[in-house]
Amino acid sequence: MSHPLIDHKLTLLREKHTPQPVFRRLVEELVTLLAYEATRGVRVHDHEIETPVAPTVGTKLDDPAPMVVPILRAGLGMLDGMLRLVPTAEVGFLGMIRDEETLEPTTYAERLPEDLSGRQCYVLDPMLATGGSLGGAVQYLVDRGADDITCICLLAAPEGVERLKELLEDLAVPCTLVVAAVDERLNEKGFIVPGLGDAGDRLYGLAH
Secondary structure, eight states, X not given: OOOHHHHXXXXXXXXXXXOHHHHHHHHHHHHHHHHHHHTTTOOEEEEEEEXXXXXXXXXXXXXXXXXXXXXETTTHHHHHHHHHHOTTOEEOEEEEEEOTTTOOEEEEEEEOXXXXXXXXXXXXXXXXXXXXXXXXXXXXXXHTTXXXXXXXXXXXXXXXXXXXXXXXXXXSSOEEEEEEEEOSEEOTTSOEESSOSOHHHHHHOOOO
């Protein structure tokens, strides 16, 4: 997305001296801005209401409600920003961890309905680096029946975007990617450059 407020907040987010509480708040604010665009295709229907003046027809979100799926742990920092915009959404959780040697993802935890048939899902993951974790998460949701998926990321590397395209090339489910910025490249350790460092550590501190 291209917007001066997004660019401004992303610049503050990248700054290595930004304090942790400020970093968390910036993530929430950025996600709310990104979610505005990401939910453009959310399913709705006409809904009759009475105003204090007259009856009218408005718009209401369809049932079942959208499913928001943060990828643990860093995706949790994006959840409040998303729910601020879509408070009626349901929330599932997916734990994906990347092997630092092979850079391949593994699912270590999940809390999701067994059947996601007919559900629109919004996947939250701050960094699209190699693309493996996000691609694996999307496939996991499709395997459970999700029929429309939007991924929201703060930053992406070109390599991650291309890898995600490859992984989802034969997917018979529409998948949209919304990001605040696409950076230059990945470094030899699989980190986005210039990036913002490890999003999970900057949100929650070092996990030992």
